[in-house]
Amino acid sequence: MPDTLNLLTLLQTRNSSPKLTSPAPTADELETMVGAALRAPDHAWMRPTRFIVIEGDQREALGRLFEISLLKRNPDADENARAKALGAPLRAPLVVVVTVQLKDHPKVPHSEQRLSAGCSAYALLLAAEALGYAGIWRTGDNAFDPEVARGLSLSKDQEIVGFIYLGTRTGKSKSLPTIDPREFILHWTP
Numbered sequence: 001m002p003d004t005l006n007l008l009t010l011l012q013t014r015n016s017s018p019k020l021t022s023p024a025p026t027a028d029e030l031e032t033m034v035g036a037a038l039r040a041p042d043h044a045w046m047r048p049t050r051f052i053v054i055e056g057d058q059r060e061a062l063g064r065l066f067e068i069s070l071l072k073r074n075p076d077a078d079e080n081a082r083a084k085a086l087g088a089p090l091r092a093p094l095v096v097v098v099t100v101q102l103k104d105h106p107k108v109p110h111s112e113q114r115l116s117a118g119c120s121a122y123a124l125l126l127a128a129e130a131l132g133y134a135g136i137w138r139t140g141d142n143a144f145d146p147e148v149a150r151g152l153s154l155s156k157d158q159e160i161v162g163f164i165y166l167g168t169r170t171g172k173s174k175s176l177p178t179i180d181p182r183e184f185i186l187h188w189t190p
């Protein structure tokens, strides 16, 4: 396992990678990453996030689910669109579907539970990078399609937060945008 990066450097330099290949994080490393992701802020410790692991042949099955769902949304989808849907999960050796299991709580609205799961998805990416891997958070129509949710056996109160594609970066990492934080800091004048 490579040395973990300095935390601030990791936060400042994390960079998504659309091109991913093997190796992917091992089962042990994935457990470590999920443990880190579960340290996301979580109002009332509701633990709303679930991680569905898809690897190997399961990625092909997920591609078939994406294609079937596409055809239900758009029966006229052309060959290109169908091939894209079918091949989408093969863009990485490991796909983790981050989901949120929503519950009613007197103090924690669903929006806060979704935010917590989003933080977990981000932490998963950070943990992957800390271990020397790379990833990218994707959604698209599949993340909001009830047919995909059914195919993944989600419960009726469970939603997809994102498909986190994970593996080893191929090619050069893209250059980071230059951002001036001062442009994003607002000062309130009461």
Ligand SMILES: Cc1cc2nc3c(=O)[nH]c(=O)nc-3n(C[C@H](O)[C@H](O)[C@H](O)COP(=O)(O)O)c2cc1C
Pocket: 014, 015, 016, 017, 136, 137, 138, 139, 140, 161, 162
């Ligand atoms: C909720 C969410 C959904 C996203 N969905 C997609 C997507 O479907 N396809 C895609 O190419 N990028 C998507 N992105 C953006 C990438 O994950 C990534 O942030 C972007 O390519 C910028 O790269 P960077 O993270 O290195 O700055 C999404 C990001 C978020 C937060």
